[in-house]
Amino acid sequence: MADQAIGYVVGGGLKENLRVRLMVSPHEVQEGAFVVIESGDFLYYGLVTDLQLGATDPRFADEQSERRLPAALAQALHGQTLFTNLEVLPALMLERGPDPGAPTYADWLQRIGDQTPRPGPVKTVPAHHAEVRLAQEGDIAEIFGKPGARGNFVIGHTREQSHPVCVDLERLIQRSSGIFGATGTGKSFLTRVMLAGLIQYNKASALVFDMHNEYGFDDTASDTGLRVTGLRSKFAAKVRVVGLGAGTLIRDNTPDFHLEIAESDITTADIELLTRELDLKETTPTTLDALWSTFKRNWFGGFKAMNQDQVTTEDGKKVPASGSVAAWANASGVNVMAAEALHSKLRRLFQKPYIVEKPAADSIKQVIDALEAGQHVILSFGKYETDLDYLLVSNLLTRRIREAWEARTNAFRSSGKNEPRQLVIVLEEAHKLLNREMARQTTFATIARELRKYYVTLLIIDQRPSQIHDEVMSQLGTRISGWLGDDDDIHAVLSGLAGREALRGMLSRLEPKQEVLLLGWGVPMPLPLRSRRYDDAFWKELLGAKRTKEQNLKELGF
Amino acid sequence: MPARASSQSTAVEIGRVLRGGTAGFVAGCRVRELEAPQFGALVKVAQGEGYEVFGLIHDIHIDDDGLVRQLVTAENITPEVMADNRERRIVPIEMSVLTVGYRQGGQIQHALPPRPPLSLDVVQLCDDRDLRQFTERLGYLRLIVTAEEIPIGELVAAHIRQIQARRTDPGWKALASQEVITLLRDDYPTLMSVLGALGAEA
Numbered sequence: 001m002a003d004q005a006i007g008y009v010v011g012g013g014l015k016e017n018l019r020v021r022l023m024v025s026p027h028e029v030q031e032g033a034f035v036v037i038e039s040g041d042f043l044y045y046g047l048v049t050d051l052q053l054g055a056t057d058p059r060f061a062d063e064q065s066e067r068r069l070p071a072a073l074a075q076a077l078h079g080q081t082l083f084t085n086l087e088v089l090p091a092l093m094l095e096r097g098p099d100p101g102a103p104t105y106a107d108w109l110q111r112i113g114d115q116t117p118r119p120g121p122v123k124t125v126p127a128h129h130a131e132v133r134l135a136q137e138g139d140i141a142e143i144f145g146k147p148g149a150r151g152n153f154v155i156g157h158t159r160e161q162s163h164p165v166c167v168d169l170e171r172l173i174q175r176s177s178g179i180f181g182a183t184g185t186g187k188s189f190l191t192r193v194m195l196a197g198l199i200q201y202n203k204a205s206a207l208v209f210d211m212h213n214e215y216g217f218d219d220t221a222s223d224t225g226l227r228v229t230g231l232r233s234k235f236a237a238k239v240r241v242v243g244l245g246a247g248t249l250i251r252d253n254t255p256d257f258h259l260e261i262a263e264s265d266i267t268t269a270d271i272e273l274l275t276r277e278l279d280l281k282e283t284t285p286t287t288l289d290a291l292w293s294t295f296k297r298n299w300f301g302g303f304k305a306m307n308q309d310q311v312t313t314e315d316g317k318k319v320p321a322s323g324s325v326a327a328w329a330n331a332s333g334v335n336v337m338a339a340e341a342l343h344s345k346l347r348r349l350f351q352k353p354y355i356v357e358k359p360a361a362d363s364i365k366q367v368i369d370a371l372e373a374g375q376h377v378i379l380s381f382g383k384y385e386t387d388l389d390y391l392l393v394s395n396l397l398t399r400r401i402r403e404a405w406e407a408r409t410n411a412f413r414s415s416g417k418n419e420p421r422q423l424v425i426v427l428e429e430a431h432k433l434l435n436r437e438m439a440r441q442t443t444f445a446t447i448a449r450e451l452r453k454y455y456v457t458l459l460i461i462d463q464r465p466s467q468i469h470d471e472v473m474s475q476l477g478t479r480i481s482g483w484l485g486d487d488d489d490i491h492a493v494l495s496g497l498a499g500r501e502a503l504r505g506m507l508s509r510l511e512p513k514q515e516v517l518l519l520g521w522g523v524p525m526p527l528p529l530r531s532r533r534y535d536d537a538f539w540k541e542l543l544g545a546k547r548t549k550e551q552n553l554k555e556l557g558f
Numbered sequence: 559m560p561a562r563a564s565s566q567s568t569a570v571e572i573g574r575v576l577r578g579g580t581a582g583f584v585a586g587c588r589v590r591e592l593e594a595p596q597f598g599a600l601v602k603v604a605q606g607e608g609y610e611v612f613g614l615i616h617d618i619h620i621d622d623d624g625l626v627r628q629l630v631t632a633e634n635i636t637p638e639v640m641a642d643n644r645e646r647r648i649v650p651i652e653m654s655v656l657t658v659g660y661r662q663g664g665q666i667q668h669a670l671p672p673r674p675p676l677s678l679d680v681v682q683l684c685d686d687r688d689l690r691q692f693t694e695r696l697g698y699l700r701l702i703v704t705a706e707e708i709p710i711g712e713l714v715a716a717h718i719r720q721i722q723a724r725r726t727d728p729g730w731k732a733l734a735s736q737e738v739i740t741l742l743r744d745d746y747p748t749l750m751s752v753l754g755a756l757g758a759e760a
Binding site for chain 2: 059065069070073080
């Protein structure tokens with residue numbers, strides 16, 4: 001069916017989508033098919049968002065005429081009275097110019113000069129009866145980029161004809177992005193695929209907050225039981241696996257180094273972020289302020305060292321012991337009960353083995369150094385898998401990293417030397433850090449808002465996009481979403497995009513585990529895909545592909 | 559059968575024009591001429607200088623006369639009386655013909671003719687050559703399906719069956735059926751009536 005017309009335009013418009021009369025069996029075209037409409041000097045690229053059965057008269061559809069009429073006659077009747085209309089969302093248009101054989105072609109070439117037309121927003125509609133065909137490999141390459149060109153990474157294939165579809169990694173790392181999908185839809189596999197592409201491309205460093213210890217070392221798939229290759233296994237020289245806490249083993253492997261947090265690294269703002277997790281009261285900020293006033297940077301250690309003891313005086317009265325919380329509270333003018341309650345609640349943190357007074361090494365600096373050196377860091381939480389660990393460590397580390405990148409960026413802007421390396425922070429279970437309540441306080445929301453200003457962007461992975469703050473969602477340029485069942489989640493993924501209603505149904509009808517919808521203002525047009533499989537063939541293609549002489553010459557500018 | 563063949567073709571004469579107009583006409587014939595014409599048959603009326611009007615027989619009508627009325631009630635009608643009355647009847651058998659085209663200057667047009675046939679013009683059944691030429695294109699079916707007060711379904715079905723039987727190309731019937739569907743797809747009752755008749759023929 002290559003290059004063959006599948007239908008012709010019969011109506012519609014920019015607001016209500018185009019209607020196309022299908023000339024082939026509806027089984028040959030699916031919702032989400034990428035189609036090309038040829039009309040005059042323009043090519044229109046669109047997405048099939050609906051297929052509707054129609055009849056010239058409803059009675060032809062109502063009656064099973066094949067039972068009354070001979071087969072040949074019934075077929076002839078159905079061919080003319082029953083039809084299928086496609087609803088096509090026009091996404092892009094491209095000026096292709098007159099036919100090269102036409103007399104006006106030379107004029108057109110002269111008019112456009114060196115500026116080869118690029119696909120742009122649709123500003124008009126194709127004519128009636130303009131022919132519609134399924135997009136070919138060349139059409140997809142025109143829109144999404146040619147596979148094999150540097151920076152173009154094949155993320156999946158079209159559903160009907162398996163043409164490769166690329167994302168532009170150069171653009172991807174300059175904006176925050178998101179991977180969404182309900183549980184079991186292959187988010188982790190797709191993230192591995194994306195990370196492998198980013199690492200191989202080597203234009204940005206990645207910091208992965210690996211809450212479930214999935215990405216570094218080899219793992220076993222929870223559903224199939226098959227071995228899943230870890231990124232460290234394939235990129236041993238480029239990837240550093242960092243285990244949280246001294247002596248932590250990740251899937252029985254020893255990480256490259258361990259992350260320990262100095263007590264002095266924890267600010268009072270880090271604790272305020274944990275208000276919900278630790279069930280802190282409204283009095284907490286006042287108490288924390290007083291602690292900061294008393295101990296400055298060592299407030300955490302100072303508070304941890306306090307006790308809640310009492311001593312009995314000679315006259316039999318019980319008074320706070322020296323070094324107790326109450327004694328400090330009385331001395332600092334803080335409500336004793338509030339201070340003692342906070343002390344009790346922070347005990348969960350005081351007991352964390354990875355928070356130490358003096359770490360063996362400045363492991364946060366090690367992480368930053370590795371990232372600046374162009375390596376990629378996977379921070380595995382090991383046995384510390386609670387939300388409390390995740391929220392505290394990821395926010396604290398990101399704050400430190402952003403400070404480092406901000407300083408480097410400012411230095412670069414002053415001196416023009418040593419441009420900071422682009423950094424992508426990969427955040428699992430992102431809604432825990434980017435929900436409406438937290439988003440205002442965490443560093444992540446700031447990063448999402450700043451876009452590429454400080455060379456740090458986010459890749460957020462989540463199954464509940466509706467829980468993520470709208471302001472953050474709207475900053476995600478590229479969104480890759482697997483199947484979603486919840487209406488609110490679908491609404492969140494589509495927020496701020498044109499043609500939401502048309503895409504909504506498509507998202508809820510994706511094949512779980514296999515298909516994703518590529519969308520967002522960072523990609524040329526929305527498109528459903530069969531996502532690339534993360535298997536041996538993937539690694540062979542990614543690592544084993546030899547570059548051609550032509551590719552090398554092209555990159556050198558020849 | 560006392561057929562009178564014209565000098566140009568092997569067409570069979572079946573009667574003469576009684577009355578008519580551009581959309582159709584009525585021909586009269588004798589009983590012994592009645593063996594040749596059939597409901598749905600393609601006929602033509604030649605008027606000289608290559609001008610011929612083509613039509614389809616959509617009704618064959620036998621009127622009574624005074625003598626028949628008397629005989630109907632009589633007892634013991636002998637075969638001689640019956641034959642005498644039929645062959646010498648004064649009222650002819652009438653055939654209603656729907657005009658579906660004409661030939662002028664050697665070109666067949668599927669449209670109403672510029673002028674109707676005249677009284678007593680000879681009506682002939684088309685021979686195979688005329689039939690092939692006239693039905694090569696299917697534009698004349700439009701004039702059938704838009705006609706009023708005729709049994710369109712039965713007429714189209716009978717006509718298609720007869721033509722297919724005399725044409726050598728087996729796909730003609732399918733093409734004709736397609737054309738009928740195209741013409742009538744916005745008229746559900748008529749189309750289903752035509753297809754019902756066509757299906758019954760199959």
